[in-house]
Amino acid sequence: MTQVQLEAGLGEESKEIPRNRNRPRRRKRARQVGGVVLALALWEVLSSTGAINKNALPTPAATLAAMASHLGALSSALASTLEAWALGMLAAGVGGIVVGTLVGRSKTADAATETIVRMMRPLPSLALIPIAILIAGLGIKMTFGLVSFAAFWPVFINTRVGVRQVDNLALETAKVLGLKRFSLLYRVILPSASPIIASGLQVAISLALVVTVSVELVGGTGGLGQFILSAQQGNETATMFAGIIVGGIIGWALSTGFARLVDRLIPWRTRGAGGTR
């Protein structure tokens, strides 16, 4: 156990189950829609019969109505959340890939960062929210710093392992063919590491969103988190649920969108290239 385990992306796993491959697609879709309808019906029953206190769980219709009436506030909250998310994610993605490649290709740097990674990985970045507030105050700078810090680790860890695992035969062959440093990096090392890097990015995307909304909740710095918190404080549970549903849809759209993009960009990606091979 000398090496740190990869951050396995969960997003791409669920749909690649071999037994499902030959089944008619349309029936599967119909069942998925059925599942959503069933869940909504269950929600309706639980809330309208009062099985769960109506103050705590509004009906789906009430939630939808709240969503419609707060459309403006919701979309501006969403825009501010997405902005913080995108900035942090951009820095984490670029930083994680660059530093991960440098460290992963150097034996000494790789060994020297091993313990740091082991200690940092289990530390929840969310615990750093109060400290980030102390240092940077309540603002976009603090959110940006924390989001990029948290999302950096999965990208860095996976890149570091990915560039280390490049097939030696491919590497030697490329060298014999006369590829020099940078073309070696762009044509052999990064393409071969890209499925693992993509898994790291997939994890980072969800993590960055979690950190963004957590900062907004704890620090009250606007965005979806604060929208939901102030709805709770104002006792408007339907509005609160509207915010939660929007958060879920955004989370789903971001991670599914990225998984689709990866499927298109990295067709050589093999199943389970997230560490469980």
Place this chain on the structure above:
Amino acid sequence: MIGARPDRRRSGTIVHFGLGWLGLAILAAIWQLLALALHTPVFPTFTTSLVAAWHVVTSSTLTIDIIPSVERTALGFIISAIIGVAAGMVIGHYEVVQDWSSAVVDFMRSLPTPLLVPVAIVIFGVNGRMVVVTIISAAIWPILINTANGTSTIEPTMIDTAKTYGFRGRSLFLKIVLPAASPQIFAGLRVALSVSLAVMVVAEMLGGGSGIGYFIANAQQSFNIDGSYGGVIVLGCLGWIFNTLFLLFERRLLAWQRGTVGGLLDV
């Protein structure tokens, strides 16, 4: 890819180990020097923070905040594991169940869980139960999805063979499916453990009433700055202990498949 990766690290294990700690020492030294150079109250030195961490674990904070946090995390994680594994096996084994549930599971998994804390506070109030429920609502998904995935990728021949030998219902799940899916299940459990810790902290910051997250946030708000750094160090150690215990447990339980499944444990 089994065995294709040359293990170039084995030769220099001691050097490697030493370098690892050197890296950490350098990081601590940078922290110390930076703090000394900046000399601001919001960024105490490494040694001051260590002393503060020592105060945290030797004072009454241990019983008031740390032990409740450990209990909540452990309880939330264990309940998530039981529900997640059971539901995951059913979902993975029956295609119909998988189809019906996949969209809803996908949505719930993508939902940034901290958003649920305000709802949990409305339903359960500001207490430990709220924290446990929030942990479950987040930690269950990686376990469930990995279990379902591990279950549905079991060789159909294995299931058929077991059936002809008379394994049905519960015995099929417990004696055949569970062991066969266990490597994947453990991968999910590992993710869930980190998730549990993270969600515990955030839930306690927002309304745990007590706990390490509450302590850290409270220390910051009352300008006990060293205290909040100390709390973070203690939390880091807690995370490390949880992870190490889990790895020991995993290695023990999955000892049978070392060497048969390439790279799963060592990647």
